[in-house]
Amino acid sequence: MTVQHQYPLQSLNTFGIKAHAEYFSSFSSKEELIELLGKTQKPLTILGGGSNILLTKDISGTVLKNEISEIEITHEDNDCFTVKVGGGVVWHDFVMWSIEHNLGGIENLSLIPGSVGAAPMQNIGAYGVEIKSVFQELEAVHIDNKTVKTFSNADCQFAYRYSIFKGELKEQYIICHVTFKLSKQPQFNTSYGAIEEELKAMGARKSLESVSQAVINIRQRKLPNPKDIGNSGSFFKNPTIPKAKFEQLKTQFPNIVGYPNGEQSVKIAAGWLIDHAGWKGYRKGDAGVHKNQALVLVNYGAAQGSEILSLSKNIQKSIQETFEIELEAEVNIL
Numbered sequence: 001m002t003v004q005h006q007y008p009l010q011s012l013n014t015f016g017i018k019a020h021a022e023y024f025s026s027f028s029s030k031e032e033l034i035e036l037l038g039k040t041q042k043p044l045t046i047l048g049g050g051s052n053i054l055l056t057k058d059i060s061g062t063v064l065k066n067e068i069s070e071i072e073i074t075h076e077d078n079d080c081f082t083v084k085v086g087g088g089v090v091w092h093d094f095v096m097w098s099i100e101h102n103l104g105g106i107e108n109l110s111l112i113p114g115s116v117g118a119a120p121m122q123n124i125g126a127y128g129v130e131i132k133s134v135f136q137e138l139e140a141v142h143i144d145n146k147t148v149k150t151f152s153n154a155d156c157q158f159a160y161r162y163s164i165f166k167g168e169l170k171e172q173y174i175i176c177h178v179t180f181k182l183s184k185q186p187q188f189n190t191s192y193g194a195i196e197e198e199l200k201a202m203g204a205r206k207s208l209e210s211v212s213q214a215v216i217n218i219r220q221r222k223l224p225n226p227k228d229i230g231n232s233g234s235f236f237k238n239p240t241i242p243k244a245k246f247e248q249l250k251t252q253f254p255n256i257v258g259y260p261n262g263e264q265s266v267k268i269a270a271g272w273l274i275d276h277a278g279w280k281g282y283r284k285g286d287a288g289v290h291k292n293q294a295l296v297l298v299n300y301g302a303a304q305g306s307e308i309l310s311l312s313k314n315i316q317k318s319i320q321e322t323f324e325i326e327l328e329a330e331v332n333i334l
């Protein structure tokens, strides 16, 4: 629990951006965190796995890294196990734990980088599943008054890549534990993406292990590994537009990719927009757009966060001019 000065953050963010924290410390329990809150230099920035942030400058005040790492089964009934997980547990390790214990619900979320504590922040999702479907509650500490509060599923106001912690409670709470309800009788959700095809190619029967492995195989083929090339996954959210606007765009861009989102709106594939506007594979200095995934901005080595940010703004401007659609960053800009 020592507080360090001028701490390098390059290895703690998946973009691999060089930046320093004025002060840095980690905590392994709620009690340690509360003690730290009384003596650290403000403002505070909470860090999990650093896989959804873009560091555009050195961070003043204190960066606190969540290392609460226990996994505890707190309840069992006929259908489910309730599992309380420390915010510092690596998300994928928890997914593997659930599969080893034969518990279903998060197998489609295999290999998403980052920590359990950050997962509710943007209601992580992939392959037709979001954590809100298995989330029961979380326990968080208020940064200023140090009180501990429990938030239910409804309290979190989960939506697509959103929770109350990105909205009205932004930067007010530190998530310490998250409790999930995992199923003893898994209901497989393999209709999304290429999971069925992958299972066929693997010659595998549907099981928690095989669905997880199929997702891992697809993700490893599709997404750049931050160990090889700095990135934070999808840089932008897929925008939602009114159905009428989608119909109108379709006359101009017949191949535009969109999925119904309720009766009156359509979710557009941001990657298609960026690709169609000519950005895929673009590179300036060490900041670029991935050559196969237009939604992923990359650091080829020595890019500064400000260069990635400037590239993201140019892309937003170009998408606005070409399609009159506003792209919103999914990544948290610090």
Ligand SMILES: Cc1cc2nc3c(=O)[nH]c(=O)nc-3n(C[C@H](O)[C@H](O)[C@H](O)COP(=O)(O)OP(=O)(O)OC[C@H]3O[C@@H](n4cnc5c(N)ncnc54)[C@H](O)[C@@H]3O)c2cc1C
Residues within 6 Å of the ligand: 014, 045, 046, 047, 048, 049, 050, 051, 052, 053, 066, 087, 112, 113, 114, 115, 116, 117, 118, 119, 121, 122, 123, 124, 125, 126, 173, 174, 175, 176, 223, 224, 225, 226, 231, 232, 233, 234, 332
């Ligand atoms: C290759 C790649 C693929 C990805 N694929 C997906 C995907 O399929 N689906 C998806 O949803 N996301 C995806 N992501 C994004 C990312 O993995 C998730 O958003 C993940 O939950 C971030 O976790 P983290 O611990 O790294 O958060 P960080 O990047 O450390 O933090 C993210 C934000 O949450 C805050 N925060 C972190 N921990 C806490 C806490 N305990 N309490 C309060 N605030 C906190 C931080 O201050 C910051 O604002 C991907 C990222 C990469 C690099």
